[in-house]
Amino acid sequence: MVDDTPANLRLLYEILDEAGYKVRVFPNGQLMLHVMGRIRPDVILLDIMMPDMDGYAVCEAVRERFGQQIPIIFLSALTKAYDKVRAFEVGGQDYITKPIHPQEVLLRVGAQLKQVNERERFSSNLAAKETELKEYQESLVKTLLRLSELRDNDTGNHIERVQALATTFAELLIQEPRFQVSPLFVEAIRLASPLHDIGKIAVPDSILLKSGKLSDQEWEFMREHVRLGGAVLQELHHQFPNNYFIYMAMDVALYHHERWDGQGYVHGLVGEAIPLAARIVTIVDVYDALRTSRPYKVAYSHEQALTIMRQMEGAFDPNLFEVFTAHESLMSDTFESVLEVDTQVLILK
Structure with a gap:
C-alpha cells in the first residue's frame, strides 16, 4: 500500500491484516519501487495525490519495470471521470473512491487475487500441455523412425x-x-x-x-x-x-x-x-x-x-x-x- 497520509495507511493496514493478508505500507512511491527490486507484491493499493511522484507516475513505473502481471488498485478522493479514466490508461485494474469502506476494499482485493490465481493456474496448465505435446511429438518421430531403422x-x-x-x-x-x-x-x-x-x-x-x-x-x-x-x-x-x-x-x-x-x-x-x-x-x-x-x-x-x-x-x-x-x-x-x-x-x- 502506498499513501502519504499515515491515517489512511493505518486504516488499510488494520482492514487487510485482520483479514489475514501480509501487508507492507509505504509513504511514497519511490520507496515502494526500491523495495520491489527484492519483494514482488501480489496486489498494490495506490493513492493518487502524493507529492514528488503521484500515483499515475508510480503506476507507469511499475508497468515499465515489472510488466502487467501485478494488479494495481487506485484509492483516491478524486471522483471525476477524467481521473478514473487516467487511472486505467496508465495500467490500473480497479479504482476505489475514498472514504474507504472495509468490505469494498476486501471484495476488490479478493477479486484481483482470484484473477491472479486463475492466470497462474492457466499458465501452469498451458506449460504442462506444451511439455506433454512436445514429448508426444518426440515420441511420434522416434517411433516412426524406428520403423525405418528396422528396414x-x-x-x-x-x-x-x-x-x-x-x-x-x-x-x-x-x-x-x-x-x-x-x-x-x-x-x-x-x-x-x-x-x-x-x-x-x-x-x-x-x-x-x-x-x-x-x-x-x-x-x-x-x-x-x-x-x-x-x-x-x-x-x-x-x-x-x-x-x-x-x-x-x-x-x-x-x-x-x-x-x-x-x-x-x-x-x-x-x-x-x-x-x-x-x-x-x-x-x-x-x-x-x-x-x-x-x-x-x-x-x-x-x-x-x-x-x-x-x-x-x-x-x-x-x-x-x-x-x-x-x-x-x-x-x-x-x-x-x-x-x-x-x-x-x-x-x-
Missing part, C-alpha cells in the same frame, strides 16, 4: 544426418530476413525433417537396396514413396489440424523431391510453390546422399559433392543454395559430427 540401419543414419543438417541450415536462415524463419520453424523442421522418407517403409528391399540401375517400373514404385509418406502424415494432420510440426512434416514428405525448375516429382511444383521446409530438406538430402556410400555409388568428398550440386542447374532454390554454400564449412562440420557418432556406434555394436 535398414543406413537409412536411420541418413535420417539423423538430414535432421542435423536441416536444423543447422534453418538456424542460419533466422539471420536472413527474406526467408522469415522463426525459432518455431527451426524446432518444427528439427522434428519434421527426419520423416521426409517415411514412405520408404513401403518400398520392397529388392528396390530399396538394389545395387544396379532401377528399371522403369521399379523407379516408378520408388517415386511413390513421397505419396505414401504424405498419406501417412496426412492422416495425422486430419486428427491434429492445428499442429504446425505435423503439417510441416507432411509438406516435407510430399515435396522434398520437387525441383525449383518444376522438373521434380511427383507434383511438378515450381519455385516458391514448393514449401520452404521442403526446399531446405531437398538441399541437405542431396548433399548427404552425395557424401555417403550407397549400394549403387561411392561416397564423395565435401568438395566433390558441392561441385556436383552446382552443376544440378534448376534443382535448388538459388537463394537457399547461396546461403548453404556461403556456410559450407559449417554444413560439412555438421555432417562430419553426425557421421563420426554413427561410426562410433557401429564400432561399439
Whole structure:
C-alpha cells in the first residue's frame, strides 16, 4: 500500500491484516519501487495525490519495470471521470473512491487475487500441455523412425544426418530476413525433417537396396514413396489440424523431391510453390546422399559433392543454395559430427 497520509495507511493496514493478508505500507512511491527490486507484491493499493511522484507516475513505473502481471488498485478522493479514466490508461485494474469502506476494499482485493490465481493456474496448465505435446511429438518421430531403422540401419543414419543438417541450415536462415524463419520453424523442421522418407517403409528391399540401375517400373514404385509418406502424415494432420510440426512434416514428405525448375516429382511444383521446409530438406538430402556410400555409388568428398550440386542447374532454390554454400564449412562440420557418432556406434555394436 502506498499513501502519504499515515491515517489512511493505518486504516488499510488494520482492514487487510485482520483479514489475514501480509501487508507492507509505504509513504511514497519511490520507496515502494526500491523495495520491489527484492519483494514482488501480489496486489498494490495506490493513492493518487502524493507529492514528488503521484500515483499515475508510480503506476507507469511499475508497468515499465515489472510488466502487467501485478494488479494495481487506485484509492483516491478524486471522483471525476477524467481521473478514473487516467487511472486505467496508465495500467490500473480497479479504482476505489475514498472514504474507504472495509468490505469494498476486501471484495476488490479478493477479486484481483482470484484473477491472479486463475492466470497462474492457466499458465501452469498451458506449460504442462506444451511439455506433454512436445514429448508426444518426440515420441511420434522416434517411433516412426524406428520403423525405418528396422528396414535398414543406413537409412536411420541418413535420417539423423538430414535432421542435423536441416536444423543447422534453418538456424542460419533466422539471420536472413527474406526467408522469415522463426525459432518455431527451426524446432518444427528439427522434428519434421527426419520423416521426409517415411514412405520408404513401403518400398520392397529388392528396390530399396538394389545395387544396379532401377528399371522403369521399379523407379516408378520408388517415386511413390513421397505419396505414401504424405498419406501417412496426412492422416495425422486430419486428427491434429492445428499442429504446425505435423503439417510441416507432411509438406516435407510430399515435396522434398520437387525441383525449383518444376522438373521434380511427383507434383511438378515450381519455385516458391514448393514449401520452404521442403526446399531446405531437398538441399541437405542431396548433399548427404552425395557424401555417403550407397549400394549403387561411392561416397564423395565435401568438395566433390558441392561441385556436383552446382552443376544440378534448376534443382535448388538459388537463394537457399547461396546461403548453404556461403556456410559450407559449417554444413560439412555438421555432417562430419553426425557421421563420426554413427561410426562410433557401429564400432561399439
